[in-house]
Amino acid sequence: xxxxxxxxxxxxxxxxxxxxxxxxxxxxxxxxxxxxxxxxxxxxxxxxxxxxxxxxxxxxxxxxxxxxxxxxxxxxxxxxxxxxxxxxxxxxxxxxxxxxxxxxxxxxxxxxxxxxxxxxxxxxxxxxxxxxxxxxxxxxxxxxxxxxxxxxxxxxxxxxxxxxxxxxxxxxxxxxxxxxxxxxxxxxxxxxxxxxxxxxxxxxxxxxxxxxxxxxxxxxxxxxxxxxxxxxxxxxxxxxxxxxxxxxxxxxxxxxxxxxxxxxxxxxxxxxxxxxxxxxxxxxxxxxxxxxxxxxxxxxxxxxxxxxxxxxxxxxxxxxxxxxxxxxxxxxxxxxxxxxxxxxxxxxxxxxxxxxxxxxxxxxxx
Amino acid sequence: xxxxxxxxxxxxxxxxxxxxxxxxxxxxxxxxxxxxxxxxxxxxxxxxxxxxxxxxxxxxxxxxxxxxxxxxxxxxxxxxxxxxxxxxxxxxxxxxxxxxxxxxxxxxxxxxxxxxxxxxxxxxxxxxxxxxxxxxxxxxxxxxxxxxxxxxxxxxxxxxxxxxxxxxxxxxxxxxxxxxxxxxxxxxxxxxxxxxxxxxxxxxxxxxxxxxxxxxxxxxxxxxxxxxxxxxxxxxxxxxxxxxxxxxxxxxxxxxxxxxxxxxxxxxxxxxxxxxxxxxxxxxxxxxxxxxxxxxxxxxxxxxxxxxxxxxxxxxxxxxxxxxxxxxxxxxxxxxxxxxxxxxxxxxxxxxxxxxxxxxxxxxxx
Numbered sequence: 118x119x120x121x122x123x124x125x126x127x128x129x130x131x132x133x134x135x136x137x138x139x140x141x142x143x144x145x146x147x148x149x150x151x152x153x154x155x156x157x158x159x160x161x162x163x164x165x166x167x168x169x170x171x172x173x174x175x176x177x178x179x180x181x182x183x184x185x186x187x188x189x190x191x192x193x194x195x196x197x198x199x200x201x202x203x204x205x206x207x208x209x210x211x212x213x214x215x216x217x218x219x220x221x222x223x224x225x226x227x228x229x230x231x232x233x234x235x236x237x238x239x240x241x242x243x244x245x246x247x248x249x250x251x252x253x254x255x256x257x258x259x260x261x262x263x264x265x266x267x268x269x270x271x272x273x274x275x276x277x278x279x280x281x282x283x284x285x286x287x288x289x290x291x292x293x294x295x296x297x298x299x300x301x302x303x304x305x306x307x308x309x310x311x312x313x314x315x316x317x318x319x320x321x322x323x324x325x326x327x328x329x330x331x332x333x334x335x336x337x338x339x340x341x342x343x344x345x346x347x348x349x350x351x352x353x354x355x356x357x358x359x360x361x362x363x364x365x366x367x368x369x370x371x372x373x374x375x376x377x378x379x380x381x382x383x384x385x386x387x388x389x390x391x392x393x394x395x396x397x398x399x400x401x402x403x404x405x406x407x408x409x410x411x412x413x414x415x416x417x418x419x420x421x422x423x424x425x426x427x428x429x430x431x432x433x434x435x436x437x438x439x440x441x442x443x444x445x446x447x448x449x450x451x452x453x454x455x456x457x458x459x460x461x462x463x464x465x466x467x468x469x470x471x472x473x474x475x476x477x478x479x480x481x482x483x
Numbered sequence: 484x485x486x487x488x489x490x491x492x493x494x495x496x497x498x499x500x501x502x503x504x505x506x507x508x509x510x511x512x513x514x515x516x517x518x519x520x521x522x523x524x525x526x527x528x529x530x531x532x533x534x535x536x537x538x539x540x541x542x543x544x545x546x547x548x549x550x551x552x553x554x555x556x557x558x559x560x561x562x563x564x565x566x567x568x569x570x571x572x573x574x575x576x577x578x579x580x581x582x583x584x585x586x587x588x589x590x591x592x593x594x595x596x597x598x599x600x601x602x603x604x605x606x607x608x609x610x611x612x613x614x615x616x617x618x619x620x621x622x623x624x625x626x627x628x629x630x631x632x633x634x635x636x637x638x639x640x641x642x643x644x645x646x647x648x649x650x651x652x653x654x655x656x657x658x659x660x661x662x663x664x665x666x667x668x669x670x671x672x673x674x675x676x677x678x679x680x681x682x683x684x685x686x687x688x689x690x691x692x693x694x695x696x697x698x699x700x701x702x703x704x705x706x707x708x709x710x711x712x713x714x715x716x717x718x719x720x721x722x723x724x725x726x727x728x729x730x731x732x733x734x735x736x737x738x739x740x741x742x743x744x745x746x747x748x749x750x751x752x753x754x755x756x757x758x759x760x761x762x763x764x765x766x767x768x769x770x771x772x773x774x775x776x777x778x779x780x781x782x783x784x785x786x787x788x789x790x791x792x793x794x795x796x797x798x799x800x801x802x803x804x805x806x807x808x809x810x811x812x813x814x815x816x817x818x819x820x821x822x823x824x825x826x827x828x829x830x831x832x833x834x835x836x837x838x839x840x841x842x843x844x845x846x847x848x849x
Contacts, residue, residue: 135730136730137730231732234730235730235731235732237730292721294712294715294716295712295715295716295718295719295720295721295736295737295738296707296712296715296716298721298736298738298739299703299706299707299715299738299739299742300707302703302735302736302738302739302742303700303703303704303707303742306699306700306703307673307700310696310700312678330676333672334669334672334673334676334700337665337668337669337672338669338704338707340665341662341665341666341669341704341707346660346661346662346797346800349660349661349662349665350660350661350662352661353661354661355658355661355664355769363767364501364502364503364600364601364603364767365601366597366601366759366760366763369668370661370664370668370766371661372661372664372665372668373664373665373668376665376668376669393732394732397732400736401729401730403721431712431797434712
């Protein structure tokens, strides 16, 4: 694959948000892989998860780390860039180049911060549809995403029923559970109670001024959901960083060191305000909003819906995805459901690609 | 039941700790229910969980809230105080009257704080054995406890194999998993990163000076383990505190309000330093420590071991308790194992007493 090149699309038309507010102008950062064919019929939209970005595949020049779904997207891979034109867009509200709480308001120089409007998953979908239209793409082969990306994919099926042939949603849900809402409430508290948060008015350009203690806590709380208990046990097996530290109050287990390391590296690139806004979008996500129930909410679905759940996902357990299957079945909508046996937990959709890529390959070959 | 009366036992003999340090003198707060018979053969030791106290049953004068296991302990109840003399001791290191990090060191006036020694579950057991001896009790009908209390009960079986006829351990494990270690690492970080923590030198007498933001976060992280996701869903069902707040960044769901309320009330009585010390004790708990494996660690067990696990306990899942059963089976040790079908999660041992009290009644009647 060629070196991916992030791009920024600038839109001057207003984006009408679920909250009643308007975003105007707005920008979206995105990346593409593969080549759009002449009749523009081979495009696949990939939607990223909470902390992801538009950098889904390939390796930037001078870097070592590949995009977050590099195992799945590429020449000859599950999403084959020899056949498909893949586009991944940084979600509105995220901190990788799309309009977010750090963006200047009213085309001035002062960032929105807490004046940024609440963004919903449908808002993210609408903004991405605008970008697709600007590229002349009005039909998609598929929309694919895991976790929050799965919410985006399912919301796409609801907002634009005839736009995508296939919707592939992994490790996600029809409505965020109270448990996951509780997790995000605590994460957000960790950030806002950090004295450096200063009601969102922290100095963005100074690392030492950011509420990173809170952000690190939030990220670590996330890890409790992303990795399954069994995966942690396999990985760390009670090992102590320094066996002499067993009887020292602050002696550390390997799992603690792992959490520290990962939280610190997360803090180098993620923004606390964006964390709050994305958490809000995730928490108020509910496909049934404005409908009697999920059956009613899915009755206009037209795409073929493919649901891939992971057996030990504690964040979005298979029974929540099964609920979507029930609603689709009730409405006689075309769908498939796969429960992948995994031992990695929620993160399986990112790190256990060999366990499910054949499903995706098969769907896209149809 | 008569109004329970908390008592303090003072010991001047040294307590030799696993860390190599010595606690001298030390105190233990405790409560008793029922009457010790003349041959002192009807005593039952009840061990409390992480945030529990010696106030296991009855209601203090002028208060409304009963002890934490009031559903189980009392006249005619699962642990029948008409027949048994029940004693519950505040764990060493906890903040309800037993010696802890807030106690004065060297009989002076200055509290230990971070100079307090690391306490282990076996240390807690040894201290409780000293108290039992001081009451002239050298044989117990049973040791019963859930969660951390279950660790105490199982460690009792290991340290004093011939002391208790029955050991009843609920919702617990043979060794704290990396997942639970991770949970407690984040809780402890929340406390120590609170600027008010001041390396443990916060002003104890001033509520406004305590690192309560961190302690509240820690408690909320705990709730993610104590209640099962399904229990949260049943309890809150996506309800919003104020439906107008759906599109406000800090609008709250009912589950968030519940977490806030409970964390705030927890902060009124629990101490941050004690939290750290008990978390440490819980994290380094491992029945196999100093042994080849769990089979080796349990080979001298002599009490009849009763294991009661809860189907949806995500903190100490049934398969961890099953591991204890395997080891006991391997050694031909008398034991029973029950997996209670519950939908409340880890807290089932506290709030779902009707689901398991018949097991306990049956064991004690034998």
